[in-house]
Amino acid sequence: MTINDEKTRPVPESDVDLFADDALADPYPLLRVLRDIGPVVKLARYGFAALTRYDAVRAALEDWETFSSASGVALNPAINAAMAGTIINSDPPHHTTLRSVLSSRLAPRALAELRPAIAEKADRFVGELVARGRFDAVTDLARTFPVSIVLDLLGFPEEGREQLLRWGSSTFDAMGPENARSARALPVAGEMFAWLAESCTPDRMRAGGFATAIHDAAARGDIPREAVTPLMAGYSIPAFDTTISTLASAVWLFARFPDQWEAVRRDRSLIQSAINEVLRVEAPIPLFARVLTRPYVRDGYRLEEGERVLLLFGSANHDERQYPDPDRFDVRRYAADHLSFGYGIHACAGQGLAKLEIHAVLDALARRVKHIELQGPPRRDELNNMTRSLSSLPVAVS
Template sequence: MTATDDASVPHLDVDPFALEFFADPFPTHERLREAGPVVYLDKWNVYGVARYAEVYAVLNDPATFCSSRGVGLSDFSKEKPWRPPSLILEADPPAHTRTRTVLSSVLSATVMKQLRGRFAAAAEACVDALLDKRRFDAIEDLAEAYPLSIFPDALGLKPEGREHLLPYASLVFNAFGPPNELRKQAIERSAPHQDYIAEQCQRDNLTPGGIGACIHAHVDSGAITATEAPLLVRSLLSAGLDTTVNGIGAAVYCLARFPDQFEKLRNDPTLARNAFEEAVRFESPVQTFFRTTTRDVELSGASIPEGEKVLMFLAAANRDPRRWEAPDSYDITRRTSGHVGYGSGIHMCVGQLVARLEGEVMMAALARRVAKIEMTGEPKRLFNNTLRGLERLPVEITPA
């Protein structure tokens, strides 16, 4: 059977990597969900799933829907990856299990507990400095500045060259897309960013006692090899920053747009973690990921042959009315558990604990110190093949 033989799979002429789609994806997400549990996108010759149940099923069946052939449109069994594949994101068990265990130990809940005081103090200092300015760009001065002020230090990076970190993360997520202009330009400009990252991930360049050095220490115990260690540090450089920057940006954007929700947060700062989680569900900083079928499979009545790319619309699943009540409203009291903003299953984002900690302490700092967040101009969207975020968000804050 060829990829398009199954009559039960509707064909759609949607390009989920077009700039007009990125500008306002929600009407198309609804169209994708309503067309059927599995659709076929003729533009890129891939299957798509946009409902929560099917996205969740694909994410939680790594034996059938593999990652080792690439989590972007490229199929690594047919073409050479643009960089050495990730040992976490682009790997399957048992190889994935071994490397994931190492990362889980260096980014454990215990480690997060040790970092919490430092991260919270930095969030409060960041908000205090912004209160002095009153008017600022919430992306550059808050969503980017705060994670960049603490995470590279925690990882053990040298101060020089950190300007490469965000462009590198943006490049990685653009590269998961199809061979469009965004991907082409990102890869063409990538050499200096890749060189910096490769160098910084080496053991000698990392501060002793930092998270990066802790990863390299696992070489001594034989858990990973000396070749694998820098690649695992590299995984954190994209996963630990982009999810956090776009998550915090999304949360501030939501609180500025929905002042009633910010008022709720101010009245009860213990909702800080949930305000951040709900923003991740509502805006979905990571919009899509691909998997490749390892065998012929039936999913919700649709037959998908072996070797086919399946595009998961995480953002559409996060607003699926079959799973969420009033999915298009931002509600910080919502029970958000189960959202797929960080994926699900064995490949859940490795940076999620860092993102959640930073997001929570920043929301708490805003709740305690700020009375009002108002937009003072039009936000400008950042276009990326995989990430949804803003390039600019002009705001004014009033002290509490």
């Protein structure tokens, strides 16, 4: 039987707007509504289809031949065009070539070499914060520590690199559907691509950094010259906001669930599974898109070649069919199969590094802090089309 012989029924529609302010601030109730409607739902307002349940999202991530990234994983044509040729917006064989350039730099052996320095830096950094007694877990901790680590690894020129955090956030924002937010962010994303092309020349960068390794690969002929800027962008955009979001979410969840912090504090070997659980509960990137290269049928619902399909990682991670009582934060839960890093050939290339940074911070906190207390409501002032992050989280530690 071919796909054209399968009996199909109309794909259900919903007028839920995942990009309205309320939904960006708290998408989980709406994601549940979508999951309950079905594994495939058309978002009438935008004309996109969305995969809502864990099994469907994971299977799509695995099937890159049907769910292509080459026409862009963002939701509007302007940013997809600006990001053409980036690692995230490509399919094999080009994707395979790009991915190989830095794979050894982010492999377990290379990360093991970085571990002692990152742990020592986290220890010093957290020690100073804890000594203050009160701090903002977003502005003083989450936005400061990962930036200091990743900027050094990337090895960009000193001048301009302080903008990377703003450029990265804006690029994510620009990746949303056509709305006021993405329109505002697009020119800022453009500044980053211009800076990478004009200022990040080999003579200006730190020897041994990722950016230099990318130029070296082009000089050897491993990648075409025109791949250099998109590849540098591909490692800069996702390197900051995502880790910042996870660190902030971790502190927030532990402040809200002191029994879970107590469990981690008493047994620090739980930190690994706690990180997975934080990522499951709060996906820093709740979705990305793909474009169908051929018709696709799921549970009798058929989508056509050329359709843009949203893969709802944040919904998959809360799918009650996969994770019983999904809104409960439980550091002992098996959550290593969450989809916050994606899955398949595009699975996050920096996940080992991100986990290393987060582990170092949580370990340093667990050795020093018994109680984390919220000193006011967490704030989410800077809504973003494609990433979820707190903007302020005042805490007191003892």
